[in-house]
Amino acid sequence: MNEPTTTLSPSFTRRRVLGGAAVIGASLVAAACGSDSNDVTSPVNSTGSTAGSQAPDPTSMDSTPQGTATDTTVAGEENINLQVAALAAGLEVLAVDTYQAALDAAGAGSLGEVPPAVGEFVTTALAQHQEHLDAWNTVLSGAGAAEVTEPNATLKPTVDAAFAEVTDVVGAAELALMLEEIAAATYLSAQNVLTDADAIMLAGSIQIIDAQHAAILYYVLGEYPVPDVFAKTDLAVS
Amino acid sequence: MSQLARPDRIDERALGELIEESQDLHTDAMAVGRATLPDLADHASDRRRAGYRADSKTVAEFERDRQQLIHRVAMAVGGVFGVGAVSYAFSSTASAADGDIDVMQLQTAVSLELLAVATYEAALTLPFIKDGNPVIVKFAETTMSQHDEHRQAFSAQTKVLGGTDQTATNPKYTPIVEAAKAKLAAPIDVVKLAATLEEAATDTYLADLSRYTDVTSRMLMASVMGVECQHLATLLAVGALLEGGAPELIAIPIGADIAKLPAAAGSVAFPDAFADVSLASPPEEGAV
Numbered sequence: 001m002n003e004p005t006t007t008l009s010p011s012f013t014r015r016r017v018l019g020g021a022a023v024i025g026a027s028l029v030a031a032a033c034g035s036d037s038n039d040v041t042s043p044v045n046s047t048g049s050t051a052g053s054q055a056p057d058p059t060s061m062d063s064t065p066q067g068t069a070t071d072t073t074v075a076g077e078e079n080i081n082l083q084v085a086a087l088a089a090g091l092e093v094l095a096v097d098t099y100q101a102a103l104d105a106a107g108a109g110s111l112g113e114v115p116p117a118v119g120e121f122v123t124t125a126l127a128q129h130q131e132h133l134d135a136w137n138t139v140l141s142g143a144g145a146a147e148v149t150e151p152n153a154t155l156k157p158t159v160d161a162a163f164a165e166v167t168d169v170v171g172a173a174e175l176a177l178m179l180e181e182i183a184a185a186t187y188l189s190a191q192n193v194l195t196d197a198d199a200i201m202l203a204g205s206i207q208i209i210d211a212q213h214a215a216i217l218y219y220v221l222g223e224y225p226v227p228d229v230f231a232k233t234d235l236a237v238s
Numbered sequence: 239m240s241q242l243a244r245p246d247r248i249d250e251r252a253l254g255e256l257i258e259e260s261q262d263l264h265t266d267a268m269a270v271g272r273a274t275l276p277d278l279a280d281h282a283s284d285r286r287r288a289g290y291r292a293d294s295k296t297v298a299e300f301e302r303d304r305q306q307l308i309h310r311v312a313m314a315v316g317g318v319f320g321v322g323a324v325s326y327a328f329s330s331t332a333s334a335a336d337g338d339i340d341v342m343q344l345q346t347a348v349s350l351e352l353l354a355v356a357t358y359e360a361a362l363t364l365p366f367i368k369d370g371n372p373v374i375v376k377f378a379e380t381t382m383s384q385h386d387e388h389r390q391a392f393s394a395q396t397k398v399l400g401g402t403d404q405t406a407t408n409p410k411y412t413p414i415v416e417a418a419k420a421k422l423a424a425p426i427d428v429v430k431l432a433a434t435l436e437e438a439a440t441d442t443y444l445a446d447l448s449r450y451t452d453v454t455s456r457m458l459m460a461s462v463m464g465v466e467c468q469h470l471a472t473l474l475a476v477g478a479l480l481e482g483g484a485p486e487l488i489a490i491p492i493g494a495d496i497a498k499l500p501a502a503a504g505s506v507a508f509p510d511a512f513a514d515v516s517l518a519s520p521p522e523e524g525a526v
Contacts, residue, residue, distance in 0.1 A: 113497070115496050116497075116499070116500065116501035117496065117499035117501055117502075117504040118504060119501065120501040120502065120503070120504030121504030123504075124504060128508065128511035131511035131512070132512075135512075188457075188460050188461060191447065191456050192453060201448050202512075204513075205514070206513075207463070207464055208444065208467040209513060211464045211465075211467050211471075212467055212468060212470070212507050215467075215471040215472055216475065216507050216508075219475070220496060224380075224490060225472045226465060226469055228465060229388075229465065230387075230388075230391070230458075230462060231460070231461045
């Protein structure tokens, strides 16, 4: 059982997110002081694993409650929070890059006629994913870790291949839906392993927006906008 | 938008297939959920033996948060339903006999789900809804069913953790909904009321996440949150089309009419990059 290391009141607001992200990073550093293992300042790559070490299997993580945590366990918890932050940042880079590529393709006329609502969606989603990326990178830099600037290495080849096949708005929307569903599922899955209260809130806050992006994309693609009774983790990246 | 004709269009068969597919997915999900219940029951037994209760510091934080919310929610919805009603609704202190913060949050969630089901059920009896746009009818029916599934899941988890099942609708929002119901005169009124409830649920579940000590409960709530926010997004888009005088564009599949959607339809459902918790109910609000 993972217990949040701090609590966050309902005064959590959008304006607080970026400021809060810096606090998350700083708190991860502070919590890890005194520990000599799982150095939180180690560079973290975009797949979420600390450089020079193998990412742990989240399903086998130590679930020792905070009150009985040893220094090593605390450091491990901060490590997993930073790994999630890096994983999330890598997904956000991929989303930003893909939406930007879609905008460029639309501007070049490669997607045919683009309905105004779709153009507005792409512009808005791009900007929001950039904000999400900035928030996660603020977490990472606040903890002394390297910011993520490269897209998720596991998904990028798949997305690149899919984008190469996109010739119209429908194809672009289908690819965007796939990305949004992966992101929302990953943020949901992250709730299983995150231990920092503010990181839990940040992941949850972004999960909501990505799920809403997906709902509108479903509608654009002619499908029911709320297809599941419970959000799923099937597409989560680990 | 206003110059557009109002065609009577909906692909009922396609919509029905989509909903049926969704229900199949739900059945699979419930099967997985049931498979985990024995483990959860063991966990609940452990918690009861350990005598877990919320500490005084946490309870004090809830009380402070609730007082902050009185003003915030009154400002948010008071313009529609009356600040006095909102403040009154907040003024009562729900008891929390179970004393377990996880249980309290689940009980409050059940109270919100019960109210959502009751509200959609009532909306479906209104002539301008039941005899109106078929997509809105389908949405109301499907969403009501999904909320009932959420209520069942939260109730089951409450019992697994050793708590008492909540059987009453949310004490804060029930009088607000009752007051609003008398004034419902058009689909847009229903959409706005439903959107308020969906936002309250989404905000509540987001605010609750970091307070859970039980990860399974947190995952369940995050999973439901991911659906309530989609209800909200849909209602915001539908509301914008109704207010924009384009109800004919509320159609599934939208087909070629996607070109007629106003640009705002692409962003109205998510006005901010981050969700907040401005309408969040405190954990003890619906506690038994």
